[in-house]
Amino acid sequence: MEKILVTKATLPEFDEFTNEIKDIWKSHxxxxxxxxxxxxxxxxxxxxEAENIELFTNGHMALExxxxxxxxxxxxxxxxxxxxxxxxxxxxxxxxPVFCDINPDDFTIDVNKIESLITDKTCAxxxxxxxxxxxxxxxxxxxxxxxxLKVVYDACHTFGVKYKGVGTxxxxxxxxxxxxxxxVFNTIEGGAACFKDQVLGQKLYNLKNFGIHxxxxxxxxxxxxxxxxxCAAMGLCNLRHVDDEIEKRRKIxxxxxxxxxxxxxxxxNKIKENVHSNYAYYPIVINPDEYGATRDDVIxxxxxxxxxxxxxxxxxxxxxxxxxxxxxxxxxxxxxRISQQVxxxxxxxxxxxxVVESICKIILEQ
Ligand SMILES: *Cc1c(COP(=O)(O)O)cnc(C)c1O
Numbered sequence: 141m142e143k144i145l146v147t148k149a150t151l152p153e154f155d156e157f158t159n160e161i162k163d164i165w166k167s168h169x170x171x172x173x174x175x176x177x178x179x180x181x182x183x184x185x186x187x188x189e190a191e192n193i194e195l196f197t198n199g200h201m202a203l204e205x206x207x208x209x210x211x212x213x214x215x216x217x218x219x220x221x222x223x224x225x226x227x228x229x230x231x232x233x234x235x236x237p238v239f240c241d242i243n244p245d246d247f248t249i250d251v252n253k254i255e256s257l258i259t260d261k262t263c264a265x266x267x268x269x270x271x272x273x274x275x276x277x278x279x280x281x282x283x284x285x286x287x288x289l290k291v292v293y294d295a296c297h298t299f300g301v302k303y304k305g306v307g308t309x310x311x312x313x314x315x316x317x318x319x320x321x322x323x324v325f326n327t328i329e330g331g332a333a334c335f336k337d338q339v340l341g342q343k344l345y346n347l348k349n350f351g352i353h354x355x356x357x358x359x360x361x362x363x364x365x366x367x368x369x370x371c372a373a374m375g376l377c378n379l380r381h382v383d384d385e386i387e388k389r390r391k392i393x394x395x396x397x398x399x400x401x402x403x404x405x406x407x408x409n410k411i412k413e414n415v416h417s418n419y420a421y422y423p424i425v426i427n428p429d430e431y432g433a434t435r436d437d438v439i440x441x442x443x444x445x446x447x448x449x450x451x452x453x454x455x456x457x458x459x460x461x462x463x464x465x466x467x468x469x470x471x472x473x474x475x476x477r478i479s480q481q482v483x484x485x486x487x488x489x490x491x492x493x494x495v496v497e498s499i500c501k502i503i504l505e506q
Contacts, residue, residue, distance in 0.1 A: 144447045144495055148488045149321040150385055152377035160373040169369060173349075176372035180327070183379055187300070188317070189307035190334035194344045195372070199296045199318025199331035201348070201365035203229040206292050206314040206333050207264070209343035214261035219249045220456035221475040222268040225318075226294045227457035230266060238262070239458045239470030246412060247271065247423075247478060251279035257470060258283075264290040267312075270453075271409060271484075272420040274303040277311045284312075292316070295334075299325045300386060302416040309334035319375060324389070324418050325382045327375035330367050388489035389419035392496055396422050396485065399500025405431025406503065421452070422485040424503075425478060433506050435481050441502055447495075452484040 151157075164170065171177075177195060185193045196202040207216070207229055215236045218226060230237045238257050241250050247270040254265065265284060267275045275293070284291045291312035298308040299317055309315050319330035333344055343360070346353075351360030367375075400406055405427040411417045428434045433441075435451070442449055456479050458468060485499060 142446070144486050144491075146448065146450045146452070146484055146486050147322050148490060149326055150378055150381070150489065152374075152381060156377050156380075157374065160377050161370060164369055164373070171366055171368040173366065174369045174372075176369040176376060177367055180367075180372040180375045180379070183376065184332060187379065187382075188309040188332075188334060190309035190315075190332075191336045192338065192341050193309070193332050193334050194341060194348065195367040196331040196333065196348055197365045197367055197371075198329045199316060199320060200225040200229065202316040202318075202331040202333040203292070203294060203296075204232055205344055205347040205363075205365060206316055206335075207233045207235065207266075208347060209340055210264065210290050210292070210313065212263040212290065214263040215259060216264045216266050217249075217254055217257050217262060218266040219268055219270075219475065220458040220470075220472050221247055221270060221453050221479060222294060222457060223296070223453065224457060224460065225296070226266060226268055227460075227463065231463075235263070236261070237458075237468055237470075239468060239472050239475075241470075241472045242270075242475045242478065244474050244478065246273040246409070248273050248275040249280070250474070251276045251283070254280070254283050258287055258289075262287065262289060264292060266292045266294060268294040268296075269298040269301070269308060271423055272297045272301050272418050273409065273412060274298065274301060274308060274415050275311075277303060280312070296323070296331075297420050298418065299323060299420070300382065300416075300418045304414045305416075310336075313337070314340070319371075324385065324420050325375070325378055327367065327371040327378070330371050330375060385489040386418050389487060390417075392487060392489075392491050392493075393417075393419045393422060395493060395496045396500065399497060400424065400503060403431070403504055405429070419487065422487045423452070423482050424485060425481045426483070427481065431506070435483050438503060438506060439483060441506055442499065445498070445502060447486065447499060447502075449483050449485055451479075451482070454479040454482065
């Protein structure tokens with residue numbers, strides 16, 4: 141059997157991409173909000189049902205610049221059960237992360253624990269729609285209104301996800317997406333910030349393009365986080381196939397669920413009511429006392445069969461070397477336990493059914 145990794149980047153047919161980039165050879169316009177960028181921005185605005193959208197060079201810069209555009213100071217309540225990017229975006233803005241624990245079932249922020257972490261320094265909440273599970277957006281909205289806090293969602297896992305029929309681009313002050321190679325939809329590297337407030341849009345644009353507005357007009361102290369034309373062209377191609385990709389993933393999700401149901405000590409991620417999922421990841425949580433082996437044992441066993449899964453998310457961001465000893469507040473025992481017990485199984489549209497079945501069998505027979 142060939143090596144199976146946790147994901148495999150989606151690519152359009154070679155000819156589809158070369159056709160898409162042909163005009164670039166005519167125009168010699170390689171970046172700076174060219175026709176591909178404009179076309180992709182328009183198509184993604186529709187697909188994500190965003191009121192406004194600004195494309196970025198990657199998801200991280202969208203997150204970092206979203207926080208910066210909101211002119212925040214002080215503490216941001218967030219969770220450590222996420223990719224490095226979320227916490228780094230807070231800290232790199234000179235803000236202080238305050239860590240809130242997560243729900244044990246869907247791994248998103250436990251909204252019942254947010255209020256006790258609010259101080260007079262709290263300026264924002266930065267929740268994460270982990271694995272495509274949508275946070276309790278209604279409760280978060282209520283808390284934000286009550287305490288006058290901004291909300292920036294790390295929506296990087298929720299491309300195409302809807303909650304009660306509404307795209308996740310619509311929640312909070314800003315929702316940020318990643319179009320990294322490993323995500324459900326990719327532009328090789330890329331990202332977007334979605335938002336309602338037009339003024340915020342101007343600030344985001346300034347931040348991603350040096351504050352330049354015309355040949356002789358520089359309005360703000362911006363940086364550079366523009367999506368280039370080749371990446372935008374890849375996005376235009378991949379977007380044509382993303383619904384097929386999600387449908388293929390749905391079938392794999394169901395195969396895994398069938399194969400893993402009823403194994404003692406193995407718990408998998410149930411999609412919440414009212415959520416239209418994108419099947420971005422297939423995490424399982426292994427309780428070693430009930431299952432009879434640890435998460436790491438399962439990883440080793442799968443590796444013997446050339447199947448390489450990921451401890452995603454382990455370690456927690458508040459356990460990273462760069463954050464230990466910084467005095468950041470917030471106990472997160474549930475996040476800690478889940479990070480010790482979770483692994484994400486291979487998940488991508490082209491994953492063979494036979495491989496999924498053999499993964500389930502290996503886990504069953506451990
Ligand atoms: C991928 C990801 C990011 C960062 O996105 P990049 O496009 O890789 O910069 C941030 N947060 C989460 C949860 C992610 O999965």
